[in-house]
Amino acid sequence: MVSLPRVSLxxxxxxxxxxxxxxVTAALAQDYSNLQIIISDDASSDDTYRIIESITAQYSGPHQLTLNRNDKNLGIGRHFIHIMDNLVDGELVVASAGDDISTPNRVSRIVEEWLAHGKPALVAHALEEINEVGHLFSGSRTVQYRIQKQPYQWPQSMALHDYLRNPFPLPYIGAALAYRRDVYMQFGTPTAKPCYEDHLMYFRALLSNGVHYFPQVLVKYRRHANNFTAKPMKPKPRVLNIPLLYQNLLSETMTFAAGNVGVFRLHQLTTQQWLDYRSAVQSGQASADEAVVATLWQILIWRHRRLLLLKGGIGEKVRVFRCDALQVLWALRYRFGNMHYLYHGDLLGADYAPALRTIVFGAGTGGERALANLSGGFHAVAVCDNNTKLHGGQFCGLPVISPVQLKQDIDTIDCIIVASTFFHEIKAKLTEDLGIPATKISRASYACITQPYPSGVTAALTTALVIPIAFIVAIALIALLILVPF
Known part of the structure; x- marks a missing residue:
C-alpha cells in the first residue's frame, strides 16, 4: 500500500x-490521516489562546497536534515565516486562518488533486464567503472566482506576465491555498519579510512548478470588520519593524502614518519578488525575461522613490531630483552621439536589491541599442562577440570578450542577453559548442535592439522639455491677456 504524503495544516x-x-474544530475534524495540525497564535491579548487550549486539551484524535504562541506580535508576514521555518514538517502545507472554516475533506481533496497533477508548487481551490455570524453572501471574492480568467490554464510565463500587470487582487487568495514546503525552502527565508504571504507563495510557484486550481468549495472565508484587508474607519499611525535588509536605508523601527503603512508593505513585497526572481535566474530555474525584469524593476524603482520621499527630509528629495537630472543628461549625451554605456538603474545608492550581472552578446547596432534600452534590472559588465578583431577592445565603454572567455567567466554572470536577430545560431553555439547552460541565455526584444534612443528616458526627456515649454506658453498667454485690448 502506497503511503500518503505528509501534510501540515x-x-x-x-x-x-x-x-x-x-x-480549530474544523481543523481537528479533517479526514486525512498523515496530518500535522499547527495552531499558532500571534500573541493575542483577547481569549483566543485560552479557547485554543481548552479545545485541544480535549482532543484525542489521530492527528499530530502542535501548539505555538508567539511571545510578541509578529504580524502576518513574520508569523508565517516563523511557522514555515520552525514548525511545519509536511511535504505539502495547507494554510488556514483563525476566522475561516475548512470542510472535513479539505486536506484529502487537495492531496488528491496535487498528486493527480504532478505535485505542482501550489494548489488552489474554490471558496465561499460568510459574514460575522456565518451567513453566506456573494462578496467580491465570490464574484472574482466566478468570472476571472484562470491563470492555472496558461503557460507559466503568461501567468507571470499577467500577475505583474494585474497583481491585485491575487487570483487565488491565501485562505484557499496549499503549497509545497520545498518551494518555500528553495528560495529561503524571505529577507524583506513581506506581509502578503499568499502573494509570496503564488509568485514563487510561478517561478517553480506552477499552479493548479480546482473549483470545489473547501473553505468558508469569513469577511468582517477586523479582516487584515479591511480598512478601519479611523486608521491610526503604526510603528513597523524594519527588516535588516533595509538597515542602510531605514532605522530598525519606523512610525508610518496610517495611509503609508500599505506603501511600505507593498515595498517589502516588491523587494522580495525581485530577490526571488533574481535567485531563480541565478540558480538556472528561470531564464531572465526582459519584459519581466523591466516590469519588476520599474515597480521597485517607483516604490523605492516613494519610500525615500515618505522618509522625509530635503536630502532625500535632492537625491531623487539628482538621479532624474543625471538620467536626462545621460540621455541627451546618448541622443547626440556619445554612445557610452552608463549603468543608471540603481536604487539611488541603496544595496538591498542588486541587479543582474549581465553580458550583452553582439557588438553591433543591436548591442549598442540594447545597452541603452535594457532595464536597470540588468547591469551590463561586458560585451561578447564572435568577431576576433574586437576582442580585448571596448564597445560603448565596456570590454569586449570572446565566447571562450565568456565560458570561463560564466559562474560570475547571471545572464546573457543576445542583442541580435541571429539569436538561435548564437544560442546553439554557446550551448552546444561551449556548454553554457541554456537558461543563462535570453533574447533582447525587437524593440530593445531597434529603438534608436533610450526608451526609459524618453518620458524624462519629454517631461524635461514639456514643462519649460508649457511654462513659457502660459507666460505668453498671460502677457497677451494683459497687453492686448479687447
Missing part, C-alpha cells in the same frame, strides 16, 4: 476569540 490566528473555536 496550519491555523494562524490573532485576536479572533469570536471565531477561533469553529476554525
Amino acid at each position: 496550519f491555523v494562524f490566528c490573532y485576536q479572533q476569540a469570536d471565531f477561533i473555536e469553529q476554525a
Whole structure:
C-alpha cells in the first residue's frame, strides 16, 4: 500500500476569540490521516489562546497536534515565516486562518488533486464567503472566482506576465491555498519579510512548478470588520519593524502614518519578488525575461522613490531630483552621439536589491541599442562577440570578450542577453559548442535592439522639455491677456 504524503495544516490566528473555536474544530475534524495540525497564535491579548487550549486539551484524535504562541506580535508576514521555518514538517502545507472554516475533506481533496497533477508548487481551490455570524453572501471574492480568467490554464510565463500587470487582487487568495514546503525552502527565508504571504507563495510557484486550481468549495472565508484587508474607519499611525535588509536605508523601527503603512508593505513585497526572481535566474530555474525584469524593476524603482520621499527630509528629495537630472543628461549625451554605456538603474545608492550581472552578446547596432534600452534590472559588465578583431577592445565603454572567455567567466554572470536577430545560431553555439547552460541565455526584444534612443528616458526627456515649454506658453498667454485690448 502506497503511503500518503505528509501534510501540515496550519491555523494562524490573532485576536479572533469570536471565531477561533469553529476554525480549530474544523481543523481537528479533517479526514486525512498523515496530518500535522499547527495552531499558532500571534500573541493575542483577547481569549483566543485560552479557547485554543481548552479545545485541544480535549482532543484525542489521530492527528499530530502542535501548539505555538508567539511571545510578541509578529504580524502576518513574520508569523508565517516563523511557522514555515520552525514548525511545519509536511511535504505539502495547507494554510488556514483563525476566522475561516475548512470542510472535513479539505486536506484529502487537495492531496488528491496535487498528486493527480504532478505535485505542482501550489494548489488552489474554490471558496465561499460568510459574514460575522456565518451567513453566506456573494462578496467580491465570490464574484472574482466566478468570472476571472484562470491563470492555472496558461503557460507559466503568461501567468507571470499577467500577475505583474494585474497583481491585485491575487487570483487565488491565501485562505484557499496549499503549497509545497520545498518551494518555500528553495528560495529561503524571505529577507524583506513581506506581509502578503499568499502573494509570496503564488509568485514563487510561478517561478517553480506552477499552479493548479480546482473549483470545489473547501473553505468558508469569513469577511468582517477586523479582516487584515479591511480598512478601519479611523486608521491610526503604526510603528513597523524594519527588516535588516533595509538597515542602510531605514532605522530598525519606523512610525508610518496610517495611509503609508500599505506603501511600505507593498515595498517589502516588491523587494522580495525581485530577490526571488533574481535567485531563480541565478540558480538556472528561470531564464531572465526582459519584459519581466523591466516590469519588476520599474515597480521597485517607483516604490523605492516613494519610500525615500515618505522618509522625509530635503536630502532625500535632492537625491531623487539628482538621479532624474543625471538620467536626462545621460540621455541627451546618448541622443547626440556619445554612445557610452552608463549603468543608471540603481536604487539611488541603496544595496538591498542588486541587479543582474549581465553580458550583452553582439557588438553591433543591436548591442549598442540594447545597452541603452535594457532595464536597470540588468547591469551590463561586458560585451561578447564572435568577431576576433574586437576582442580585448571596448564597445560603448565596456570590454569586449570572446565566447571562450565568456565560458570561463560564466559562474560570475547571471545572464546573457543576445542583442541580435541571429539569436538561435548564437544560442546553439554557446550551448552546444561551449556548454553554457541554456537558461543563462535570453533574447533582447525587437524593440530593445531597434529603438534608436533610450526608451526609459524618453518620458524624462519629454517631461524635461514639456514643462519649460508649457511654462513659457502660459507666460505668453498671460502677457497677451494683459497687453492686448479687447
